[in-house]
Amino acid sequence: PTGRIATDLADRHQRTTQTYVRRPYGVGLLLASHDKGGPHVYQTCPSGNVYECYATAIGARSQSGRTYLEKHLDEFAESSKDDLIMHALRALVGCVGGDGELTKENGSVAFVGKGENFTMIEGDELKPYLDRLELEGGNNAGADEEEKEGDDEDEDAMET
Numbered sequence: 001p002t003g004r005i006a007t008d009l010a011d012r013h014q015r016t017t018q019t020y021v022r023r024p025y026g027v028g029l030l031l032a033s034h035d036k037g038g039p040h041v042y043q044t045c046p047s048g049n050v051y052e053c054y055a056t057a058i059g060a061r062s063q064s065g066r067t068y069l070e071k072h073l074d075e076f077a078e079s080s081k082d083d084l085i086m087h088a089l090r091a092l093v094g095c096v097g098g099d100g101e102l103t104k105e106n107g108s109v110a111f112v113g114k115g116e117n118f119t120m121i122e123g124d125e126l127k128p129y130l131d132r133l134e135l136e137g138g139n140n141a142g143a144d145e146e147e148k149e150g151d152d153e154d155e156d157a158m159e160t
Contacts, residue, residue, distance in 0.1 A: 002033035006042035006050050014048020028058045034114050057091060064094030082129075085109050085121065089133050102139055104130060 009029065031042040043051045043058060055073055057065030068091040076084060088109045093102050100106070107130070108122035121129070133139045 001037060002031065002035050002040045002042065003037075003052070005033075006031050006040075006044060006052075010044045010048050010050035013044060013046055017046075017048060030056065030058060032110070032112055034112055034116075039113065057095065059095065061095045061097050065091040068094060081111065081113075084111070085129055086132065089129055093133070093139055102130065102133070 009031070026046055028046060029044045031040075031044070033040050041053045041056060043053055043056055045051075055069040055076065057063075057069065069087075072087060076087065079087065089102065089107070092107060092109075096102050096106070104123050104126045107126060108120055109126065109129070110118060110120045112118045130139065
């Protein structure tokens with residue numbers, strides 16, 4: 001069972017925190033699987049903690065991704081694989097820092113499921129999904145809206 005693998009991995013992380021000779025691992029890990037018990041997502045932390053989640057994101061700018069996933073969690077059970085990939089990309093868009101944009105060079109999506117092997121979509125295979133995202137106005141659309149709002153505020157300030 002995947003839970004056993006996640007727990008063993010978390011135990012390995014935790015062991016490094018118990019001696020002064022070894023440095024703790026400085027990374028968290030997301031582990032996704034499908035076994036007899038169904039689909040699973042586990043998060044391990046450098047401290048040795050392990051959490052089973054329905055959907056999550058980790059990393060420096062992951063809060064907006066987690067917020068998106070929490071907001072749309074109820075839709076996932078009824079979604080097709082393509083819809084789930086689009087949800088993943090929409091969650092990732094908010095995690096890209098600064099004026100950056102999600103592209104085929106800096107993004108990838110992986111999936112695993114019942115009767116399906118682990119599959120990674122990246123590079124040119126990811127491009128059609130990114131194009132759909134752009135058509136929806138989802139790739140860096142928030143930054144454009146903020147700029148427009150800022151321009152409107154500047155115009156209002158000049159008028160007064």
